Structure formats: C-alpha cells, structure tokens
Amino acid sequence: MAEGTSKLHRGWAVVVACCLIMMFPCGFSFNAASVYYPYVAEALTGGNTAPVGLYMSIIYITMAVCLLFMGKVFAEKNASVVLSVSVAAIALGFVLMATATSIKMFYVAAILLGFGNSTVLYLMIPVLIGRWFKVHNGLLIGIGTAFSGVAGMLWSPVATSIILNHGYQAGYWMYAILSAIVGLFCTLVLIRTSPESCGVEPYGADQVKDTDNKPAVLEGVTVKTALSQPGTLILIALYAGLVNLGLTMNYYLPTYVKSLEMYAATPEVAAAVGAALASATMFGTLIGKVLLGFTNDKSTPGSIIFGLLCGIIGLLLVLFGPSVNIVLAYVGGFLFGIFFASSVTTTPQLARKVFGGLNYSQIYSYITAVCALLAAFGSTFWGVIYDTTGNFVTTFFVDIAFMALAFVLGFAGMKAGKSLPRETQDVK
Known part of the structure; x- marks a missing residue:
C-alpha cells in the first residue's frame, strides 16, 4: 500500500529491522569490540594484544572473499533467509568467543563473523532500501548505518561493566544471545525481500511516476x-x-x-x-x-x-x-x-x-x-x-x-x- 493511505507502508518495518541489526549484531562485531582486547589478551595470549587484534583482520579478509559471491546470492535468494543465516553466523561466532580456550578459536569465530557481516554490514541497507524506497534513499541509508555508531556509544560501557563484574566471557554471551534474539526477530518477522513480494509498490513509487511518467x-x-x-x-x-x-x-x-x-x-x-x-x-x-x-x-x-x-x-x-x-x-x-x-x-x-x-x-x-x-x-x-x-x-x-x-x-x-x-x- 502506498504511503498516501492510512496504513503505514511495509517498507518502514524493513527500515526498523535494518537499524536494529546494525545496532545489535553488526554493532557488537565492530563498534563495541575493542573493549574486550586487553581482557582476552590477558587470558589467552599472556597479555599480548597483537594476536587478539589479528582476528579483526581475519573478519575483513573473510568479508572480502564472501562479497565476491554474496552479492549474487542476496540478489537471487530470499532476503529474509539470507540475513537469518548471516545473523545466526554472527551469534555463533560470539558463542565461540565466549567459550574459547585458545586464541585459535577466536580466529574460527572471526570467519563466522566475517561471513555474516559481509551481507549485514555492506549489502543489507543499501540493497533493501533501494528496493523498498524510491525517495529519501540516501537519508534512510545514513540513518540506518548511524545505528552502528549508536551501538559503540551504548554497548561499550555496558560490556565493560559486565566484563569487570562477571568476566569477558559473560560479555560475549550477552552479545551472542542479543544477536540471535534481536537479529532473528528482525530477519524472520520484519524483513521481506521486496515490495513486490508483499503485493505493494515501493514507498514513493507514485511520486516517481508522477514526476517521470515511467x-x-x-x-x-x-x-x-x-x-x-x-x-x-x-x-x-x-x-x-x-x-x-x-x-x-x-x-x-x-x-x-x-x-x-x-x-x-x-x-x-x-x-x-x-x-x-x-x-x-x-x-x-x-x-x-x-x-x-x-x-x-x-x-x-x-x-x-x-x-x-x-x-x-x-x-x-x-x-x-x-x-x-x-x-x-x-x-x-x-x-x-x-x-x-x-x-x-x-x-x-x-x-x-x-x-x-x-x-x-x-x-x-x-x-x-x-x-x-x-x-x-x-x-x-x-x-x-x-x-x-x-x-x-x-x-x-x-x-x-x-x-x-x-x-x-x-x-x-x-x-x-x-x-x-x-x-x-x-x-x-
């Protein structure tokens, strides 16, 4: 249904889902990650932070490899399914980090985080916003990606408090549980592949037609x-x-x-x-x-x-x-x-x-x-x-x-x- 009717356009649910996924699974992965480094280093590497920081490089390298084929997958498959697998991989990565007994398990977790975030960080917002909205695309992309920054400001002090009181493992368990609950709710309930799959036009489609007659x-x-x-x-x-x-x-x-x-x-x-x-x-x-x-x-x-x-x-x-x-x-x-x-x-x-x-x-x-x-x-x-x-x-x-x-x-x-x-x- 178009935005001119009394019913709220379905695309706004997709926007909310993108914001929440950026704030939780993606925000946990990047913007609220560094507070763990000294505690993980003390427990697993004898205080050396370089091996801990290496897992972030592995995340980015994994994303680079996955992006060579995930664009095609995201274009051809159901977005809800692809993103559900992605957030599940991120949550599983945090489970491995919470239970790790050696730094090598962090590197395995990094591959899962890189796979999941290849779609979540780089493709989810620009692709879905482009499908669901014909107007205000840039503003909505900006708002959606801004929630990863909100995550850094919100979750870093929360995680630090949990680490100091209960250990870094408890912090990673929090990341895993919230990533799974919030992420899967968004992907399974709120996100849909396209407006056409829901029987509606993209938001602003009538404005584009009125202007361009296309x-x-x-x-x-x-x-x-x-x-x-x-x-x-x-x-x-x-x-x-x-x-x-x-x-x-x-x-x-x-x-x-x-x-x-x-x-x-x-x-x-x-x-x-x-x-x-x-x-x-x-x-x-x-x-x-x-x-x-x-x-x-x-x-x-x-x-x-x-x-x-x-x-x-x-x-x-x-x-x-x-x-x-x-x-x-x-x-x-x-x-x-x-x-x-x-x-x-x-x-x-x-x-x-x-x-x-x-x-x-x-x-x-x-x-x-x-x-x-x-x-x-x-x-x-x-x-x-x-x-x-x-x-x-x-x-x-x-x-x-x-x-x-x-x-x-x-x-x-x-x-x-x-x-x-x-x-x-x-x-x-």
Whole structure:
C-alpha cells in the first residue's frame, strides 16, 4: 500500500529491522569490540594484544572473499533467509568467543563473523532500501548505518561493566544471545525481500511516476557488462577502497596525540586528550552519516566533494591545530568523522548512480570486497609508514594524498559510467 493511505507502508518495518541489526549484531562485531582486547589478551595470549587484534583482520579478509559471491546470492535468494543465516553466523561466532580456550578459536569465530557481516554490514541497507524506497534513499541509508555508531556509544560501557563484574566471557554471551534474539526477530518477522513480494509498490513509487511518467522497471548496467568493460568498476572500487583505507587513520589518532612533544611530560593528559579526540571523531561519524545521507539525496557528486574535503581539512586541523589550540584538533576530529561516514553513505549511492539498480547488489558487492580488503590491512599500513618515517606529518599527508586521488577516481568513474550500455527489466 502506498504511503498516501492510512496504513503505514511495509517498507518502514524493513527500515526498523535494518537499524536494529546494525545496532545489535553488526554493532557488537565492530563498534563495541575493542573493549574486550586487553581482557582476552590477558587470558589467552599472556597479555599480548597483537594476536587478539589479528582476528579483526581475519573478519575483513573473510568479508572480502564472501562479497565476491554474496552479492549474487542476496540478489537471487530470499532476503529474509539470507540475513537469518548471516545473523545466526554472527551469534555463533560470539558463542565461540565466549567459550574459547585458545586464541585459535577466536580466529574460527572471526570467519563466522566475517561471513555474516559481509551481507549485514555492506549489502543489507543499501540493497533493501533501494528496493523498498524510491525517495529519501540516501537519508534512510545514513540513518540506518548511524545505528552502528549508536551501538559503540551504548554497548561499550555496558560490556565493560559486565566484563569487570562477571568476566569477558559473560560479555560475549550477552552479545551472542542479543544477536540471535534481536537479529532473528528482525530477519524472520520484519524483513521481506521486496515490495513486490508483499503485493505493494515501493514507498514513493507514485511520486516517481508522477514526476517521470515511467513504468515500474529496473534500469541500469548489467553485471556482465560491468565485468566485461571493467574500467568503470575499477575506478569506483578504487575510490571506495581508498576511502576505506583513509578512514583507518582513525585508529592512530590517540597514538598521534601521545607523540606530541607538548604532552611528553604528561602522559595522563595525553591519554585524556586522545580519548576526547577519538570521541569527537565518533560523534562526527554519527552526525556525518545522517548529514551525508541527506546530501546524497540532493547531489552525490556534491557529497563526494563534501566528504573528502571534511577528511582533508579535518586531518590538517588535527595535525596543526594543537600548536594553536587543542579545540581545533577536536574540530578536525569531528570533520574527519564526517569523512569516515562517507564510506557507508556516499559510496553505495555513487555505485547506484553509476550502475543503476538492475544488478546493483552483485556489482556493489565487488566494490565492497575491495573496501573490506583494504580495511583489513589499513591499520597496519599506517603503522608501517609511521614506523618508517618516525613522524605523523608524512603519515597524515599520505592519507590526504589518497583522499585527493579518491576525488579524481570518483569523478572519473562517474564520467566513464555514462558510456556503459544500460538495460531495463520489468519489476515482477
């Protein structure tokens, strides 16, 4: 039923489900994960955190591999079933982490988390929102992805309290149980594959028809064309991958603060300033997801420019601001957070603008495979540059150069995409 009637459109249940899945299973996997590291390290690796952090790289590598085929699966199979399997895999991963007697079990759990989140983190929201809504897509994608940030703010202190009082295993059991209960309720009760499967039109379909006078069709580049003429796909994937690589600098901002000469004699102040800078970045990411979601509905090219400029200006303020006033660094962290948000808001909208909706999930899965792969090695990459050069000036400017290159790649991809042949298919 259309939005003009008294009955609430079925698509809003899908939006609620996406928000809850991002806040629970996905949020547990990423935004509320790091609080466990020191306790797991103490119990399983003799206090060495590097082997614990390795499981996150395994998650991203697994996602990169799974995304090579999960786009096709998500396009052809029932979304409720695919997502149910995905959240069940995430919940099972947390069960393994709760019962692990060696760090190797964490690595097995990481494969399950990577498999489940390949669909949940990268495909669920842009694909389902694109199917269910013909208007406000960017804003809804931004709101949905913002709930992973809400998870970080909400669940990190809750998990810390549970860990301190009952042990880290109890915290992982909480993650497993809530992931299963909330996730499966959303996938089995709220999520449906498409409006057509429910006998309704997408939300806003009447507005599109009134404006464009077009029938209900899917239009875009086929996955066969995208792969046989790969130039555009490579350009967009490299844009997305460089954005994802660039945002991993976020992990080094507290370390950067500790490296500043002005805090050398006061490590406790450096820790406090580093934590505040990280919080400013997280807040910027949360606001940025909604803001860029809104701007993407107006102009995707404008959103690319805005997001990258926020990243460049943000890093410059973080780099040079402390010598003037530390508040400038916090402003820089906030702006860098907006750039961070562009990875999950502007990137999917750019892919839809260039390739259309015909084979969107398959094509977008190839793009996000590059994102996941570069994210897997991002934090190590910046660490190598810092260790090699001995300063963050070079490290930050390499990141800025990548942002500038991403700008070129993104606009080159949009230009190249105009020459790709496009096809249409009636909506069934």
